[in-house]
Amino acid sequence: MSTDLSLHHRRRKPTADELADIPWLPLLQPHERTCAEEVLLVGDALPGDYVCRVGRPVTYWFGVIEGLLKMSNDNADGGTMTFAGLPPGGWFGEGTAVKREPYRYNVQALRKSVVAGLPIDTFHWLLDHSLGFNRFVMHQLNERLGQFIAAREIDRLNSPNARVARSLAALFNPTLYPGVGQVLRITQQELAYLVGLSRQRVNEALAALQARGVIRVEYGGVRVLDLQALRDSIPSS
Secondary structure: OOOHHHHHHOEEOOOHHHHHOOOOHHHOOHHHHHHHHHHOEEEEEOOOOEEEOOOOOOOEEEEEEEOOEEEEEEOOOOOEEEEEEEOOOOEEOHHHHHHOOOOOOEEEEOOOEEEEEEEHHHHHHHHHHOHHHHHHHHHHHHHHHHHHHHHHHHHHOOOHHHHHHHHHHHHOOOOOOOOOOOEEOOOHHHHHHHHOOOHHHHHHHHHHHHHOOOEEEEOOEEEEOOHHHHHOOOOOO
């Protein structure tokens, strides 16, 4: 497994295509965007790389350009609690960045990913100077709150099918993850890691959801046919 030090050493300047995949850049004024682009970096994360670790100081505000990350923490009993999956287009950790406090969670790459980072000082400069950036961060915080409330509800669901449905719906949030669109590139094993179920049980749940016309399982991913039905879904187990 790679370490976060090796990811640190794989930092580079983003390409034009990678900059085009950052959803908040178009909201900035020209001089604000120039300041941001001058300091933005991306890192090529390998499976298992840590982007953030519990207790580490915040140095960047991070976003996913490509790939899939997992936000989680360790329980007192030695298990792992997954808070969220982080697909393309998702920027995360704004609450930690605003408060400049140490991370209270781990963020780890589930597959080869491209992760962007905005230095913390530039993040605060944009908060102080950019109305468009402020609105983006405010919407992020609001959506994130709703996501974590939903995550607590998912933890209490006894139906594995409902857990899979609600977890999938969270990954298709168009505000938090605008890069996903209608098709999420995810394997059944990756989804199993995020949901906390076996791969076999996730496969059964996906088959049930597909039979109801809510999703379609495609090669290398899942297509949502009815997002609202997926959000409201509490099928029988």
